[in-house]
Amino acid sequence: MAKKPLKPSIILVSDRTLSGKYNILFEGIFATMQTTHTPELAMKMLVSPKMKSDADGRAWQAALGLRRIEASLIHELDLSEDDIVCTTPERLGDLLGDHVKLVMVSSSDPLGMGMSNTTTTCFWDGQLYTKVWTDKMMQQIKQAKDKFGFMVLAGGAGAWQWAHDKQTAENQGIDIVYEGYFETDGPKLVRNILNGKSPEAHYICNVCGVDKVRPIKSASLMGIVELSRGCGKGCRFCTMAKHRMEHVDTDTILSDIEINVANGVHSTVVGSEDFFRYGGKGYKPNFAALCGLLGEMRKIKGLDFAQIDHGNISTILQFTNDELKEIRRLMSLTNKTEYLWVNMGIESANGKLVEANSSGKIVPFEADNWYEMVLDVADKMITCGFFPVFSIVLGLPGETVADIELTKKLMGELVQKRCVIFPIFYEPVIADEVLTDTRFDINRMTQRHLDLYIMCYEQNFKNVPPMYWDNQRAGGVSWAKRALILALGKTEVAAWRKNFKRLRGQLPQEQ
Numbered sequence: 170m171a172k173k174p175l176k177p178s179i180i181l182v183s184d185r186t187l188s189g190k191y192n193i194l195f196e197g198i199f200a201t202m203q204t205t206h207t208p209e210l211a212m213k214m215l216v217s218p219k220m221k222s223d224a225d226g227r228a229w230q231a232a233l234g235l236r237r238i239e240a241s242l243i244h245e246l247d248l249s250e251d252d253i254v255c256t257t258p259e260r261l262g263d264l265l266g267d268h269v270k271l272v273m274v275s276s277s278d279p280l281g282m283g284m285s286n287t288t289t290t291c292f293w294d295g296q297l298y299t300k301v302w303t304d305k306m307m308q309q310i311k312q313a314k315d316k317f318g319f320m321v322l323a324g325g326a327g328a329w330q331w332a333h334d335k336q337t338a339e340n341q342g343i344d345i346v347y348e349g350y351f352e353t354d355g356p357k358l359v360r361n362i363l364n365g366k367s368p369e370a371h372y373i374c375n376v377c378g379v380d381k382v383r384p385i386k387s388a389s390l391m392g393i394v395e396l397s398r399g400c401g402k403g404c405r406f407c408t409m410a411k412h413r414m415e416h417v418d419t420d421t422i423l424s425d426i427e428i429n430v431a432n433g434v435h436s437t438v439v440g441s442e443d444f445f446r447y448g449g450k451g452y453k454p455n456f457a458a459l460c461g462l463l464g465e466m467r468k469i470k471g472l473d474f475a476q477i478d479h480g481n482i483s484t485i486l487q488f489t490n491d492e493l494k495e496i497r498r499l500m501s502l503t504n505k506t507e508y509l510w511v512n513m514g515i516e517s518a519n520g521k522l523v524e525a526n527s528s529g530k531i532v533p534f535e536a537d538n539w540y541e542m543v544l545d546v547a548d549k550m551i552t553c554g555f556f557p558v559f560s561i562v563l564g565l566p567g568e569t570v571a572d573i574e575l576t577k578k579l580m581g582e583l584v585q586k587r588c589v590i591f592p593i594f595y596e597p598v599i600a601d602e603v604l605t606d607t608r609f610d611i612n613r614m615t616q617r618h619l620d621l622y623i624m625c626y627e628q629n630f631k632n633v634p635p636m637y638w639d640n641q642r643a644g645g646v647s648w649a650k651r652a653l654i655l656a657l658g659k660t661e662v663a664a665w666r667k668n669f670k671r672l673r674g675q676l677p678q679e680q
């Protein structure tokens with residue numbers, strides 16, 4: 170007898186860039202940076218392949234944020250696993266119907282306003298796939314909503330964009346924009362919706378709520394787990410600026426990894442805004458707590474590969490080289506990598522400018538020493554077996570010609586080292602500032618900025634391909650696919666250089 174179709178009351182879904190099948194973190198990051206300049210076929214076949222789903226439409230892996238919501242609602246609202254389903258954009262149509270009360274959508278960059286992504290669109294034709302695919306999915310949801318009458322709640326890392334552009338949110342059928350972590354206020358809000366109440370159209374939760382985090386029930390995208398939430402270092406271009414860092418307990422982290430491995434995801438990303446601060450108090454790291462967690466993680470059978478995302482320069486510099494080497498050793502699992510990368514924000518070579526735009530980035534050190542600190546951290550990380558991935562911000566409020574020149578000088582020293590550097594255009598995330606349009610784009614770019622940009626990208630053209638190859642190998646990607654991506658990368662490099670050539674001479678020397 171054929172199985173009855175599932176009739177969930179809550180559906181969770183994210184746009185295709187956050188629902189693709191990625192083996193390593195860099196694949197996921199690259200997918201969110203692509204514009205329609207990349208043909209959609211190449212995107213769907215190679216860059217962001219379709220995620221598998223089961224006969225009921227459940228996604229094999231789903232964005233960690235959705236998995237957290239799923240676990241929280243099952244626990245807090247006493248729902249069954251058939252009442253709530255994490256699905257993929259491709260399977261939405263199979264699940265939408267008059268049984269649905271609420272569709273919850275997540276996107277990291279729904280309107281293409283994210284800082285790293287707006288930088289890409291300044292150089293390329295077309296629109297970001299995060300925006301195009303989110304819009305496509307929202308139109309499908311809106312059509313079904315008009316027919317079946319459910320509510321739509323939108324959240325995720327890019328929720329601030331919907332909050333800012335209310336017209337687009339309305340056009341996409343969104344009833345509620347939810348900003349912040351879910352566990353503290355979200356369940357009550359959802360209960361009210363299920364009971365037929367109409368909540369406010371914009372909801373902000375400023376609490377990290379780590380004490381309410383529930384272990385995930387099924388696999389998270391790329392095996393990402395959370396070590397900590399928030400950051401609190403006060404950078405004006407970051408949504409985590411004011412959320413004080415709180416750490417997820419070790420048992421939950423290990424349980425999340427075990428669930429992933431049991432579901433066939435054998436690698437993990439230990440996600441945090443500052444991996445090296447796990448277990449610490451304030452800005453002070455806790456070597457014993459971090460090593461304790463990593464030691465337990467290593468015992469999980471079937472976990473083959475572990476990746477880091479972000480670290481903070483001022484945290485890393487509080488460790489000795491021996492401590493960093495021990496952390497590196499603990500992060501080395503069955504599948505070895507020569508490129509265990511850590512993304513660290515430099516922002517500018519001028520520490521005073523960084524300090525003016527970030528209350529805590531350099532603490533407990535002095536802003537006057539920032540230039541040397543960056544060089545120290547590069548050497549320290551390379552010596553201890555890590556691969557530095559730096560980022561700088563162009564157009565920080567208050568930036569002067571002297572600042573750009575100083576950053577060029579610093580980058581000139583960094584490009585002698587084994588690292589990559591991503592320049593990003595300043596994009597405000599604070600509501601008032603978004604309205605005053607302090608964002609930096611190609612119209613504000615000078616020749617100096619472009620020279621700096623090109624210097625960083627030439628370094629990346631050299632070092633990103635071997636890093637990508639190495640990570641994909643460790644993440645279990647086939648040789649054939651790696652070779653294809655490498656070939657695609659070569660055409661991208663040629664296109665970037667052509668773009669740079671076109672822009673050279675067109676930009677003013679001074680603004």
Ligand code: SF4
Nearest residue numbers: 400402404407410442
């Ligand atoms: S240090 Fe990084 S995560 Fe923390 S507020 Fe600044 S940019 Fe955000």
